[in-house]
Every structure is written in C-alpha cells, then in structure tokens.
C-alpha cells in the first residue's frame with residue numbers, strides 16, 4: 220500500500236509543475252501554510268482549559284481583523300467549509316419544512332447544488348435565463364412575491380456576472396424575509412472591491428468559503444451587520460454557554476490562525492483587479508478563437524466576465540475531454556472547462572501570458588494529437604517562471 224508521505228510528495232510535484240486554472244482553488248503563502256501545521260492544529264481555545272490564553276487571543280484577533288476587512292459588526296469564523304457556513308445560515312434561519320429560495324444548480328443556473336431536502340428544507344429554485352446566464356429577474360420577483368420563502372440565498376458556483384441583489388433584497392424585505400449571499404467563490408473579489416458588494420446592495424448576510432478567490436485555508440466565514448441574525452447563527456454553529464455545543468465545539472485553531480495571517484497579507488484591491496483583468500484576457504482570446512461564452516448574447520453586460528471565472532459554452536462531454544487533453548499539457552481545468560484566474564494572479568501572471576495560455580489551450584483542444592510536445596514544453600517553461608506568490 221502507498222505511503223501517504225510519498226503520495227504527498229507526488230501530489231506536490233504534480234501541482235508544482237502545472238498551471239492551475241481550477242476556479243475553486245487558490246494557493247497559500249508559506250506563512251499561512253505553516254500556521255496549519257503548527258502546534259495549534261490539535262489544541263483547544265476554551266477558557267475552561269489551562270494554556271489557552273494565547274489561542275483565545277488568536278481567535279479574537281482574527282475575528283477583529285475579519286470585521287475590519289469586511290467592514291461588518293459581526294463575524295463567525297468557525298465553519299470548517301463553505302458548505303458548513305451555508306448549513307449554519309440555513310439551520311439558524313429556517314425550520315424544517317420551510318422553503319429556501321436559491322439559484323438553480325448546474326445547467327442552467329450554476330447554483331451550488333446543496334441538498335436542502337436531506338435537512339428537511341424545501342428548495343425553491345429561482346427562474347433563470349440560460350441565454351443571459353442570469354436570474355430572470357421579473358419571474359424571480361413574481362415567484363418570491365407568491366411563495367414568500369423565509370430565506371433566499373443568492374450567489375452561485377458557475378457564474379461570470381453579478382446578481383440582482385438589490386432588487387431581490389427589496390422584495391424579500393418587503394414581506395419580512397431574509398436574504399443571504401453565498402460568496403464562496405467571490406469572497407476575495409468582494410473584499411478587493413472588484414465585484415458586487417452584497418451587504419452594500421441589501422443582503423443581510425454574506426457567507427462562504429475562505430479558499431477560492433479568498434486565498435486562505437479551507438474553511439468558511441459568515442459576516443453580517445445584523446446582531447439578531449448573528450446571534451442565531453452563533454447558536455447553531457458554535458459552543459455557547461447557554462446552549463452548549465452545536466455544529467462546532469472547538470473551532471479549528473490552526474485554520475483560524477492561518478486565516479488571520481491571510482487577512483493581513485494580500486494586497487486585496489490590486490489582486491482582485493488583476494484577477495478580473497486576467498479573466499477578460501482569457502475570455503476575449505477564447506471568444507476570438509471561436510468559443511461562445513455563457514451569457515454572451517446578453518446586452519446588459521459589456522464584458523464576458525466580472526470575476527475570476529471564464530465560462531466557454533461547451534457540451535458536458537466535450538468539456539471533460541478537453542480537461543483531460545489540457546491535463547496532458549500541465550494545464551488544470553475542470554470538466555466544464557471553466558477557467559479560473561485567482562491562483563495564477565497570485566503567482567504574477569498578467570494579461571499577455573493569459574492571452575498566450577488561451578491560444579495554447581485552443582490549439583490543444585482542437586488538435587488530433589494526444590500531446591503536442593512544443594506546447595507542453597512552453598507551458599512548463601512559463602509555469603517555472605511563476606513559482607512565487609507576488610500578491
């Protein structure tokens with residue numbers, strides 16, 4: 220049987236030698252990684268235990284840094300993933316049998332395919348225009364007016380355009396509902412002020428992963444300015460003296476320390492701005508090479524992408540074949556051939572190289588050859604020039 224230490228080394232080699240365009244991933248700094256393997260990884264922070272004074276400080280300092288960066292009054296950094304942050308919001312704000320308005324999963328829609336029914340909540344998919352790759356706002360407002368779900372969650376997994384948060388928030392608030400935004404993908408861009416700011420546009424809560432465009436350790440975060448909602452979320456997600464333990468009894472300290480480091484280390488605006496520029500370089504080049512982009516026909520948006528994702532409109536089967544061909548050339552994308560620019564931006568790639576990678580990708584996927592040695596070589600060389608995090 221394989222030795223895990225050997226497998227880790229093999230994994231590191233594979234990742235080090237490939238250009239990673241996976242939309243859900245990012246790269247962490249050495250400092251943030253070191254925190255994950257520090258002594259904190261097996262410790263508690265509860266005052267009940269001796270020796271926890273400093274770990275308690277790590278939690279409160281990270282919370283304060285997060286509040287300052289997000290500009291919110293309340294933060295919850297306990298969730299161990301984006302999905303866990305979603306569960307905390309859903310458990311805190313709905314009861315069994317309640318409907319939750321959501322962006323429809325997969326195609327068309329691109330919403331996160333969370334299984335509400337397993338937790339006895341009723342999923343209410345909002346009408347979505349495949350052509351525009353956007354919620355059908357008129358039909359969405361009509362549906363919400365009629366169904367009045369207690370909770371509506373906007374934000375998605377497969378997207379390039381901002382969502383109509385303000386219009387939906389106005390309607391949901393008019394009947395006393397709550398609107399939350401799943402920023403699992405867009406969190407780093409929101410912080411960098413280069414994508415829609417859901418709280419500013421009327422959402423009550425922003426939650427999501429801390430490891431996609433937000434280049435931190437795997438985990439989740441929930442921020443809000445609403446004290447009552449924050450307290451309800453605390454009860455379902457954390458140990459509180461009154462209610463005892465719920466989803467998390469002991470927050471994962473190594474992850475929290477790592478998150479605290481990342482909050483400080485990224486030049487957020489510069490990073491997020493370059494992420495979007497790089498996406499546009501990919502989208503424009505792929506489009507010029509004949510690939511239709513999702514939502515291309517919409518007149519509302521002048522660019523193909525406003526975030527870290529580039530979405531060529533491909534048949535599912537084709538996407539998986541392309542993924543495998545690109546993998547043979549040390550380029551990593553997913554089975555929808557979504558292109559993500561968060562990680563390469565941290566590694567210093569700019570538009571000219573993104574344009575060249577797109578040209579190479581287009582040539583690889585249309586070639587009959589399994590491997591084109593000259594292009595594979597060019598990718599390996601380009602990747603070798605980008606081994607350090609520069610922002």
Ligand SMILES: Cc1ncc(COP(=O)(O)O)c(C=O)c1O
Pocket residue numbers: 243300301302303305330331374375376401403404427428429438
């Ligand atoms: C919109 C959205 N929400 C939640 C999640 C779950 O995040 P995690 O993988 O951190 O549990 C994902 C995962 O990709 C996602 O795309």
